[in-house]
Amino acid sequence: MERIEPPPEDFDPGEVVRRGVGALLADGAALFNEAHYERAHEEFEKVWLSNEAGDADFFKGLIQAAICLHHFQRGNLEGARKLASGHRRYLAAYLPAHRGLDVAGFLASMRAFLAAVTGAPAAPPGLLRPHPPAPHRAGRPARRLRGGSRRMARLPRTPAGPSRTGHVPRRAAC
Template sequence: MTDEPTDPETYEPLYLSGIEKFNECDYYESHEVWEELWTDYRGPSRKFYQGLIQAAVALYHFGNGNIRGARKLHGSVHGYLEAYAPYHLGLRVDRFLESFDACLKEVAASTDDYPTIELDPELLPEIHLDPPPPDGREDRDE
């Protein structure tokens, strides 16, 4: 949607909190935080937030062995986020989708009704904003 740099002072606090949870692999909680933001938000980034929510839920399903659920959401994540590529709200959307796809490659390719696919921790996508938040919040260790 835009190639313009985002002013890091304008990042929504819930956006950043969701990123923290996502990068901690707490996908359920990141989805909850972003959903809180998305529910009341009516601006141009609404579908962007929805795409992040669905990415978190897809990874949550994958981590819990619900491969069919992860596979269903995989395509919808692209449907929501691709319109915002290559860059939106500090996120290199195209790079995020590449890492998301690499993580779910076997899931997306599977045609089995109940496949058994192991989550590879080395392939888990992370979100790093450019520019980063002023307090470095997305990368903070707690």
């Protein structure tokens, strides 16, 4: 299984102090919501490695969720399955909300999404994938960035087809 590790020379502990924990969390959440899971993981990991925040397990949980979905995104369902429960262990202590994020809603959406992943047979990526969850601010629903509406398009009736009364219109003679 591929491990996602930033090169040690890329880690700057001063960045967390300069930018602030809140800014890194917001940037990581935005990247996560846009399905850039590897980059989101890197933002969350900066805070976790710096020990600046007193809630390292919260960031570890977000890292685990991002890595899990990164594996799924790349078609590594086995890797996603192995990481499917790790984020819950870390984030459970921060229910229902923490740092402005709806942790309860996020865990529920991850659980629903991963139920499809862990129960699904290994398949090539891109075949009827469910939409991944998105962390969002407490009190606000997550924005759907991919996929669109679930409502099916209504097909138009053909002019030669029967109407609701059963009447079939005659075709004009040419």
